[in-house]
Amino acid sequence: MKSNSQISDQEELHKLGLKLKDLRMAKGFTDLNKFAQENNLDCSQYRKYEEGTADITISMLFYVLNIFNLSMNDFFNEDIPNKDEPFGR
Template sequence: MANANLLTNEKELKKIGLRLKSLRKFAGYTSPDKFSYDNNLNRSQYGKYEAGSANITIGTLIGILNCFGVSLSEFFNEDYDNSSA
């Protein structure tokens, strides 16, 4: 059971990362480094969020989404479930 939960968590983190990457590119940033620099985010940590290789807190996610002008409800809309990881 624990392994199934870990796989589910990893899959969700990957989907979150893909959504963040998509928002970044839509905002005109070609690299995560430039986005993180311009928004005073830790470059290495932000890269891990996009890669889906690090847990992200709700507070951190809200802060990042504010940079894009996107709310949590917009981020987790119906298309979120259809994201592929």
């Protein structure tokens, strides 16, 4: 049986993954494979991050946010803009 904190952690991973996916889509990358290839990411692992089924390391999150020109503060405190709006900074 899972504890409440484990369930909460899974829910938070899922939310983080959805936010990463929204960022990618807002940047105009509808094809995850193309996005991963162009940004030197392992496609299958990145897919798991977006699905919220794999833990993402802080260093990988920094790497991905750098692709989107976002700081950690921007990522955790701002809504994702639509594809026509500029990202943070």
